[in-house]
Structures are given as structure tokens and as C-alpha cells.
Amino acid sequence: MEGYALNNIIVNEKKEAAAKTGRKAPGIKKENLLPFVTAAIIFAAWEIASLTVLNSSAVVPKLSDVVKCFIDICTDGYKGSTLLVHLLTSFSRLFSAFGIAILTAIPLGLLSGRNETVRGLLEPIIEFVRPLPPLAYYTLLILWMGIDNSSKVMLLYIACFAPIYVSCVAAVSKIPDSYTNTARILGANERQIFVRVILPYAAADIFTGIRTAIGHGYSTLVAAEMVAASSGIGWMVLDAGNWLRSDVIFVGIIVMGLTGIVIDFVLRTAEKNLIPWKKML
Numbered sequence: 001m002e003g004y005a006l007n008n009i010i011v012n013e014k015k016e017a018a019a020k021t022g023r024k025a026p027g028i029k030k031e032n033l034l035p036f037v038t039a040a041i042i043f044a045a046w047e048i049a050s051l052t053v054l055n056s057s058a059v060v061p062k063l064s065d066v067v068k069c070f071i072d073i074c075t076d077g078y079k080g081s082t083l084l085v086h087l088l089t090s091f092s093r094l095f096s097a098f099g100i101a102i103l104t105a106i107p108l109g110l111l112s113g114r115n116e117t118v119r120g121l122l123e124p125i126i127e128f129v130r131p132l133p134p135l136a137y138y139t140l141l142i143l144w145m146g147i148d149n150s151s152k153v154m155l156l157y158i159a160c161f162a163p164i165y166v167s168c169v170a171a172v173s174k175i176p177d178s179y180t181n182t183a184r185i186l187g188a189n190e191r192q193i194f195v196r197v198i199l200p201y202a203a204a205d206i207f208t209g210i211r212t213a214i215g216h217g218y219s220t221l222v223a224a225e226m227v228a229a230s231s232g233i234g235w236m237v238l239d240a241g242n243w244l245r246s247d248v249i250f251v252g253i254i255v256m257g258l259t260g261i262v263i264d265f266v267l268r269t270a271e272k273n274l275i276p277w278k279k280m281l
Contacts, residue, residue, distance in 0.1 A: 167209025185203025
């Protein structure tokens with residue numbers, strides 16, 4: 001009893017201290033539960049719709065059927081490849097294009113933001129290609145590069161390039177002149193100004209562009225796997241549509257959505273750790 005009473009005293013003291021400092025006592029925050037509530041409502045509505053209004057497995061499969069299909073694809077595979085193989089195939093295409101886009105779009109975007117001549121040369125091309133839907137030029141890429149992975153990676157690269165480039169240009173353009181002028185007065189050369197002033201200031205916007213780019217690339221993945229593909233999560237969804245396998249389509253869409261959330265979480269975590277000064281800008 002004495003131990004129990006002592007424990008209550010300690011808990012009450014922690015709550016009082018938290019109240020005095022304006023902080024909440026440790027525990028599960030209400031806002032952290034909201035995503036689970038949303039997911040529960042969606043799943044409940046899905047199950048009700050599949051049993052009543054849309055009582056057709058070809059239109060909306062039951063949740064239990066989708067779960068069973070997910071297990072089957074993970075173990076037995078779909079058209080000769082397991083779900084893991086489909087994901088790895090798609091990710092190899094996506095991240096190859098994403099990596100090349102980062103290596104090229106960031107330097108060109110930063111340079112365009114600092115140099116009006118370079119910006120004048122590149123922006124007409126970027127602004128022309130950026131609003132075009134992927135399927136508008138995918139046929140040309142196939143004619144020029146063939147039907148193997150090269151055309152698919154190029155399509156994803158174009159989708160990823162523009163958001164990173166635009167964010168870099170915007171980030172550099174809004175840097176106050178007083179920052180760079182002060183650095184010059186203190187004796188910094190152009191390389192030091194770039195490394196110690198421009199890049200740290202622009203880093204937050206660059207990460208925003210990177211997060212946007214991976215979303216654009218992932219949404220283009222289905223189009224990239226339309227032609228001459230035999231595996232990949234996008235191809236799996238398209239092929240399942242040809243055979244009216246709505247359960248496979250739902251599995252593919254859910255997996256793509258969840259993996260997209262994971263990728264974005266990783267990028268946000270990296271941003272938080274690599275750019276701790278973001279809130280000060």
C-alpha cells in the first residue's frame with residue numbers, strides 16, 4: 001500500500017509540474033489516434049458497401065477477400081512473381097530515376113537561381129515539359145530508347161526532375177541580398193557563399209521539392225510499366241484490370257499508398273535530422 005501511495009504521489013507531482021510548465025503529461029495524444037479512427041471508418045464503409053450497395057466482387061471486393069489475395073500474392077505470387085519481387089522491380093526503376101533527378105536537378109536549379117542566363121535557357125524547356133501528361137511523350141521515349149527499362153527510367157526521371165528544379169530555383173531566388181552581401185563584406189568568395197549561405201538557406205525548400213518529386217514519380221510508375229513489362233507493382237495493377245481482378249487491384253493500390261507514406265516519412269525524418277534550422281527560417 002505504501003508503494004502504491006508513493007507511486008500516486010509521484011504521478012500527481014509530474015502532472016502538476018507539466019501543468020505549471022504548460023506541457024501535457026506523457027500519454028497518448030488525441031491527434032495521434034485520429035488516423036486510426038479514419039482508417040476504421042473507411043474499412044467499415046468499405047465492408048458495408050461490398051455487402052449491400054455494391055454487392056459484386058468485380059466492382060468492390062470484400063475486405064476479407066483483399067486480405068486473402070494479399071496473402072496469396074505474398075506467398076504464391078502473381079503471374080510468377082511475389083509481391084516483394086513486384087515492389088523491388090518498381091523501386092529499382094523509381095529510385096534509379098529519382099537518384100539521377102537529384103544529381104542533376106539540384107545543381108541546375110541552384111545555378112539557375114543564381115544566374116539569369118542559365119535560367120533563361122532552361123526554364124522554357126522545363127515549363128513546356130512540366131504540364132505534359134506522361135503518356136503524351138512516353139511513345140516517343142519508347143521509339144527513341146526501346147521498350148526495356150531505359151524508357152521507363154527516363155519517363156520517371158522527367159517526372160521527378162521538374163519539381164526538384166523548380167523548388168531549387170524558388171529557394172535561391174528568395175534568399176535576401178543582405179545575406180550574400182554580408183558574406184562578401186566579411187571576405188567570403190563565391191564558393192564559400194554557396195556552401196555556407198545559399199545551400200543551407202535553400203535546403204528546406206529543396207527537401208520539399210524532393211518530397212514532391214517522389215510523389216510525382218510514384219504516380220507516373222503505372223504509366224511507365226504499361227509497355228513491355230512483366231513485373232512491377234504498377235504492371236500488376238494494370239494486368240489485374242485486364243482480367244477484372246479487383247481484389248488484386250485493391251491490393252496493389254493499398255500497397256502503393258502505404259509504401260508511399262513510408263517513403264515520405266523517411267524523407268521527412270531525414271529533413272528533420274539534416275536541417276534542424278528549418279523552423280528558424
